Amino acid sequence: MTVQDNLTIRPITGHDELDLFCRLPYVLNEELADDLTAGRRRPRWMWVALHGDRLLARAAWWGRAGDDAPFLLDVFDVDDGTTERDRVDLGERLLRTALAEVVPVGTRPPEYLRLVPPDWRETEEARRSVQDLTAALARIGARPLVERLRLEWRPGTPIREPSGRLAFRPVGDVEELLSLMTQVLDGTLDAHSREDLARMPPREAAVRHFERELAHYRSPRDWWRIATLPDGEPVGFVAPGHNDYNPVIGYLAVLPAHRGNGYIDDILAEGTRILSAHDVPRIRAATDVGNTPMANAFRRAGYVNFERTINLTWS
Known part of the structure; x- marks a missing residue:
């Protein structure tokens, strides 16, 4: 199979297709239903690439409730069951098709953000996923900006006492x-x-x-x-x-x-x-x-x- 064979690329119809959209695993899947309800996501901002009824790739943008256009691409996945070349080709084709509908003509595309484990470079699956997705994004003009730490304080962790200096x-x-x-x-x-x-x-x-x-x-x-x-x-x-x-x-x-x-x-x-x-x-x-x-x-x-x-x- 190549990415050109019987491929359907379209937005989801609504909440009724969330199960389809979530067939590919990602840490944000559990937030998508609430985001749709709150208006932070719209069905027209959530796209799938299908071969028959098999989900091969997906992309979703996020924005503030009430905004006309999104300002973050934060879900972008391709099925690991395809070859490396197909994964990159699929990702590129999905994004090119979706961006033409999601982002107004002449507008700079929203930033892309990918959540990864802290040790993602040492984990083959995570490293390969980042490489494939960034390769697809590079084909449509994206470039690396930064890698960031996500941090969490948990109850019970001591808090520094005031020093008196401030x-x-x-x-x-x-x-x-x-x-x-x-x-x-x-x-x-x-x-x-x-x-x-x-x-x-x-x-x-x-x-x-x-x-x-x-x-x-x-x-x-x-x-x-x-x-x-x-x-x-x-x-x-x-x-x-x-x-x-x-x-x-x-x-x-x-x-x-x-x-x-x-x-x-x-x-x-x-x-x-x-x-x-x-x-x-x-x-x-x-x-x-x-x-x-x-x-x-x-x-x-x-x-x-x-x-x-x-x-x-x-x-």
Whole structure:
């Protein structure tokens, strides 16, 4: 069989075809039904490639409820039962067909994100899957952006006691937070921020980040904290919150003039303390593999690396 033989590529019809869509295993399968109900996914954003009644490949995009277009491709799988060449060909053909319908003409395709085990390079099946999928994505213009750590704090993990070096207060208003978010982009190690800075001014990048993430948290904004020196000078900030799925440390940063002094540990502890006070089952966070200072701070705070993401983007 080749990928050209009797292949049907189409979106699913709705909830009634979720069983079909989930025939290929992936960690996000259990979230798809709720996402469809909540409007974070649409049947027209969920595509399958079928040979008869056999599911050979699938792709699904994610977006905010009410959005006209998605901004993340986070499900993309090809049946392992095909040859390597067929897997890459199938993936390419599915994505080309679906993108022509899902993404408006002339629009940059949404970023691709793949969840993988922390040791994915040492696991043949996971390594092969990443290689095949990224090869298919490369054929339609995607390029690697970053690999990220997904981290989790679990109840019972000790939280660092306040050192007394910093004071914490609520964020005054959105403008104050945006000003600080703009400042911390100077010298940032975060790949997404650096990508944004290559396309737009720092202030615009900060606004974009806020509007696409923090503005959508379901939790109160008075959880957000500014860290200051005793005289009131801001040192950094943390934005603990609850997204569509989990309690999260949504943003954590130290201002450029105060980096290298160990303040990150106190700021992260404050954000963790705020969330843990609400009897959460877990706290999630993420940082780039290459952002060593941030990764080390989470490690010292007892956050466990339970997963990684592979992110690709389009120029």
